[in-house]
Amino acid sequence: MTAPRHVFRWDLDKTYLRTEFDSLGDLIKSAIETAADKQAYPGATALLRTLSTTDGYKVCIVSGSPTQMRTVLAAKLALDGVTYDEFVLKDNLRNILRGRFRALRAQIPYKLPALLASRGGSAPAPAETLFGDDAEADAIVYCLYADLLAGRVDHETLARILSSARAYDDETARTLALARAAPTGDVVRRIVIHLDRRSPPLGFRQFGPRLVPVFNYFQAALVLFADGVLDARQLLFVAFEMLDSGQYHLATLANSLQDLMRRNRLGSETVLRLADEVGAMTTGGLLSARPDLPPFATIARAFTERVRELRGAAPPAWPTDPEPLDYVSLVDHEHDHRRARRRRGHG
Amino acid sequence: MQRIVVDAMGGDHAPEEIVKGAAEASLALPDAELILVGDAEVIGATLPRLRHDGARVRVHHAAQVVEMDEKPGEALAAKPDASILIAAGLVAAGEGDALVSAGNTGASVLACARTWKLIPGVRRAALASVYPTELRRGEKNDPFSLILDVGATIDASAEDLVTFAIMGAAYASLVSRNRRPRVALLSNGTEAGKGPAAVVEAHQLLLEATQLNFIGNVEGLDIPRGVADVIVCNGFVGNVVLKMLEGVSETVVRLARYAHKEKLTWRIGLMALSSALAQLKAVTDWQQYGGAPLLGLEHPFIKAHGRSTAPAITNAIKVAAKASAGDLCGHIGRGLAELSARREGSAP
Numbered sequence: 001m002t003a004p005r006h007v008f009r010w011d012l013d014k015t016y017l018r019t020e021f022d023s024l025g026d027l028i029k030s031a032i033e034t035a036a037d038k039q040a041y042p043g044a045t046a047l048l049r050t051l052s053t054t055d056g057y058k059v060c061i062v063s064g065s066p067t068q069m070r071t072v073l074a075a076k077l078a079l080d081g082v083t084y085d086e087f088v089l090k091d092n093l094r095n096i097l098r099g100r101f102r103a104l105r106a107q108i109p110y111k112l113p114a115l116l117a118s119r120g121g122s123a124p125a126p127a128e129t130l131f132g133d134d135a136e137a138d139a140i141v142y143c144l145y146a147d148l149l150a151g152r153v154d155h156e157t158l159a160r161i162l163s164s165a166r167a168y169d170d171e172t173a174r175t176l177a178l179a180r181a182a183p184t185g186d187v188v189r190r191i192v193i194h195l196d197r198r199s200p201p202l203g204f205r206q207f208g209p210r211l212v213p214v215f216n217y218f219q220a221a222l223v224l225f226a227d228g229v230l231d232a233r234q235l236l237f238v239a240f241e242m243l244d245s246g247q248y249h250l251a252t253l254a255n256s257l258q259d260l261m262r263r264n265r266l267g268s269e270t271v272l273r274l275a276d277e278v279g280a281m282t283t284g285g286l287l288s289a290r291p292d293l294p295p296f297a298t299i300a301r302a303f304t305e306r307v308r309e310l311r312g313a314a315p316p317a318w319p320t321d322p323e324p325l326d327y328v329s330l331v332d333h334e335h336d337h338r339r340a341r342r343r344r345g346h347g
Numbered sequence: 348m349q350r351i352v353v354d355a356m357g358g359d360h361a362p363e364e365i366v367k368g369a370a371e372a373s374l375a376l377p378d379a380e381l382i383l384v385g386d387a388e389v390i391g392a393t394l395p396r397l398r399h400d401g402a403r404v405r406v407h408h409a410a411q412v413v414e415m416d417e418k419p420g421e422a423l424a425a426k427p428d429a430s431i432l433i434a435a436g437l438v439a440a441g442e443g444d445a446l447v448s449a450g451n452t453g454a455s456v457l458a459c460a461r462t463w464k465l466i467p468g469v470r471r472a473a474l475a476s477v478y479p480t481e482l483r484r485g486e487k488n489d490p491f492s493l494i495l496d497v498g499a500t501i502d503a504s505a506e507d508l509v510t511f512a513i514m515g516a517a518y519a520s521l522v523s524r525n526r527r528p529r530v531a532l533l534s535n536g537t538e539a540g541k542g543p544a545a546v547v548e549a550h551q552l553l554l555e556a557t558q559l560n561f562i563g564n565v566e567g568l569d570i571p572r573g574v575a576d577v578i579v580c581n582g583f584v585g586n587v588v589l590k591m592l593e594g595v596s597e598t599v600v601r602l603a604r605y606a607h608k609e610k611l612t613w614r615i616g617l618m619a620l621s622s623a624l625a626q627l628k629a630v631t632d633w634q635q636y637g638g639a640p641l642l643g644l645e646h647p648f649i650k651a652h653g654r655s656t657a658p659a660i661t662n663a664i665k666v667a668a669k670a671s672a673g674d675l676c677g678h679i680g681r682g683l684a685e686l687s688a689r690r691e692g693s694a695p
Contacts, residue, residue: 197398198398199398200395200398200399201401202396205395215400251405252380252402252403253402254405255401255402255405256401256402262395262406263391306405309387309406310391311387311408311410313386313391316392
């Protein structure tokens with residue numbers, strides 16, 4: 001079993017697929033939609049395809065959608081030309097048959113063991129990047145997973161966290177066993193949270209600079225470019241899919257870049273390097289002649305222009321010695337927040 | 348895509364409320380880009396605390412601010428890097444389509460007038476303001492009538508008043524979706540011969556040379572009644588009228604507060620009317636209409652109230668986007684070109 005260089009773990013609903021499940025009607029609609037009806041976010045398909053076709057990269061999908069939707073979801077991914085190495089769904093029918101209704105909505109007791117099982121079930125990669133969204137507890141689950149692997153959360157604390165997350169006893173026991181067995185290491189390089197609800201990005205600052213909230217997949221691609229995971233051509237592949245969608249323009253892509261700079265998620269030197277690389281590009285390969293898309297020189301100019309417009313304004317600094325995350329409080333807060341949303345009729 | 352430039356530093360509650368309003372607009376307007384001009388560090392620290400769409404917001408740094416109490420001419424001369432000057436400059440350079448500011452009115456108007464060109468056929472720009480009336484108008488059931496000029500210039504010739512009428516009608520038809528707005532001249536009597544020479548001459552010109560729905564003269568008392576949709580006057584008169592109407596409104600509110608404290612029976616009466624008063628307040632809430640457009644320049648400029656909070660800024664941005672998308676300045680230009688052609692055709 002050859003170990004991949006980098007593993008990318010993706011959520012599906014609201015991360016890759018534009019899914020509504022705030023009401024019963026939304027849930028029914030989502031369940032009866034065909035693969036062709038399902039819509040991916042602009043740029044997400046290009047990004048996932050780029051990652052899945054790069055040598056040494058492995059794509060694992062871990063979704064809270066029920067296993068009964070495997071056929072239609074797999075068909076959607078096939079339609080989009082996305083290949084993957086693992087595809088894990090939630091066995092909610094089993095939860096219903098066992099009368100475990102709390103588990104139907106539970107995020108952490110489902111997703112954390114799924115992530116640990118995936119890591120423990122194959123040759124461990126030295127680097128991982130995780131993709132989730134702001135609709136559920138992805139930020140908490142992914143940070144917890146990262147801190148567990150890095151040894152920053154001990155198993156006693158993990159048991160308390162799972163208790164706060166209303167996990168059943170056997171789920172707690174299984175998760176603890178998986179945590180003990182999973183190959184450890186400070187391997188989670190980046191957590192990307194798609195702001196489907198347009199949540200204020202500052203709300204995620206507590207999770208530290210490793211977690212980057214993004215408004216769109218051009219921002220995700222920019223972060224991966226800065227991390228050395230994507231090159232400039234792969235990044236433009238994502239950008240062009242977004243332009244093709246008609247929902248983005250060169251200006252909105254450049255604004256997305258500036259937004260990351262203002263939030264201290266992307267340095268001006270990285271943007272200028274990207275602009276240099278884009279400006280020096282010629283058409284060919286993935287970016288073969290597309291006269292309908294902006295010329296490389298125009299793209300490069302738009303990017304450097306956004307840097308210039310900030311005139312060196314300093315973004316907020318990150319604390320040099322951040323406090324460790326208090327997962328029990330985070331889980332309690334998330335639980336209260338979800339209950340409040342349900343009371344207001346938002347899922 | 349409509350590119351709305353926003354002076355993020357102008358206004359009593361800037362930059363916080365301005366940035367909030369723009370953030371909300373980035374979610375509410377599906378096809379707009381908001382260009383926030385001001386202190387990039389402050390704006391950059393404010394935006395992440397708000398729900399918004401980061402792809403639709405762009406920040407352009409400006410190091411200086413014209414304060415609300417500064418003298419416009421002197422302030423602009425002393426502060427070449429003022430946010431309002433940079434903002435107007437961006438629109439002039441083709442980087443934006445329309446401008447919104449809640450800052451110093453004089454400085455905002457002056458910055459636009461110095462940086463932008465007048466629409467061909469316009470001699471003087473006019474600042475328009477809306478006023479709540481009894482009657483509703485247009486497809487939007489708009490309760491507001493438009494008064495212009497309310498202070499961009501002091502005096503106006505008959506030609507200027509006719510231009511103001513054409514500009515006001517174009518704005519009302521686009522923003523209030525009032526296809527054929529009733530246009531009137533403000534005077535001291537409804538008869539055609541009443542008023543100063545410029546008004547009498549303008550009356551004649553509006554009747555003979557335009558195809559506007561000109562209903563003649565109206566008096567001050569007709570403004571709150573909503574007799575006309577567009578009321579035309581010179582800047583001196585318009586400013587006096589507007590301030591007086593605002594003063595009357597504030598006095599009514601103060602009297603109601605006094606009545607509320609003074610007698611139990613009056614208090615009960617006011618309580619019985621409370622839902623109706625709340626509805627009236629909602630209808631006449633100036634924060635809902637966005638701001639006052641400066642008409643006659645080659646780009647739309649919406650001057651939001653200095654006391655604007657986020658909802659008023661969002662609405663001002665929506666109005667600016669609508670004016671830009673509907674090519675308000677083009678409408679005005681075509682209206683003036685038609686007037687010119689008609690007058691040339693009828694010349695002996």
